[in-house]
Each structure stands twice: as C-alpha cells, then as structure tokens.
Amino acid sequence: MTARDRGLQPERTTLAWQRTGLSAAVVAVLELRSGIGAGSLFDVVAGCCALVVVVLTWVAGRRPGVNRRLLPLTAWATVATAFLVTVRLLWTAK
Incomplete structure (x- = not known):
C-alpha cells in the first residue's frame, strides 16, 4: 500500500476556497446588478453579503493558516446571503 502524499492537502484546500470565492463573486455581481436595477433592498444586501464571502474566501486562500x-x-x-435570496424569491412569487 502506498502512503498518502500529505503535501497536496493544502493545495486542495486553497482550490476549494478559490471555487467558493468564484461562486460567491458571481452571486454578488448578479444580486447587486439586480438590486440596483430594480431598486430592491433585499438584492443589494444579499449582494453585499456575497461580497463579504468573496473577501473572506480570498483571504483564506492567500493565508492557509487562518482557514479555521x-x-x-x-x-x-x-447563510445570510441564501436567506436573503430566498426571502426575495418568495416575496416576488406572490
């Protein structure tokens, strides 16, 4: 049986943070664009929460020691972003 290469774990963790940040960036752009265009406070606040996720994931990807x-x-x-998006979708579904 071969031993696991433990040197790849930090790289996988960094890539996971980058994927999360990229997804949050897409959500932030779409939410802010929608919120500013329609004048929706829910969308603007959800976009700002998503921007917080982007910043946090960027920091975590750059400094692996602070991930925890x-x-x-x-x-x-x-969770705040998801909650606000869900409230907005339910609000407009009426």
Whole structure:
C-alpha cells in the first residue's frame, strides 16, 4: 500500500476556497446588478453579503493558516446571503 502524499492537502484546500470565492463573486455581481436595477433592498444586501464571502474566501486562500478562524464567518455570510435570496424569491412569487 502506498502512503498518502500529505503535501497536496493544502493545495486542495486553497482550490476549494478559490471555487467558493468564484461562486460567491458571481452571486454578488448578479444580486447587486439586480438590486440596483430594480431598486430592491433585499438584492443589494444579499449582494453585499456575497461580497463579504468573496473577501473572506480570498483571504483564506492567500493565508492557509487562518482557514479555521474564517470558516464560521464565511458560513454565516453564506447563510445570510441564501436567506436573503430566498426571502426575495418568495416575496416576488406572490
């Protein structure tokens, strides 16, 4: 049996943070564009929450040692974004 190469774990973690940040950046751009265009406070606030996720993931990707401290903040910002998007979708579905 071959031993696992533990040198790849930090690289995989960095790539995961980058993917998360890219996804959040797309959401932020779409939400801010929609919010500013339609004058929707929910969309603007959701876009700002997504921007917080982008910043946190960018910092986490650059400094691998702070991942554990940034994970709860990133999770809360992601949940806030999802909540606001869901409220906005339910609000407009009426």
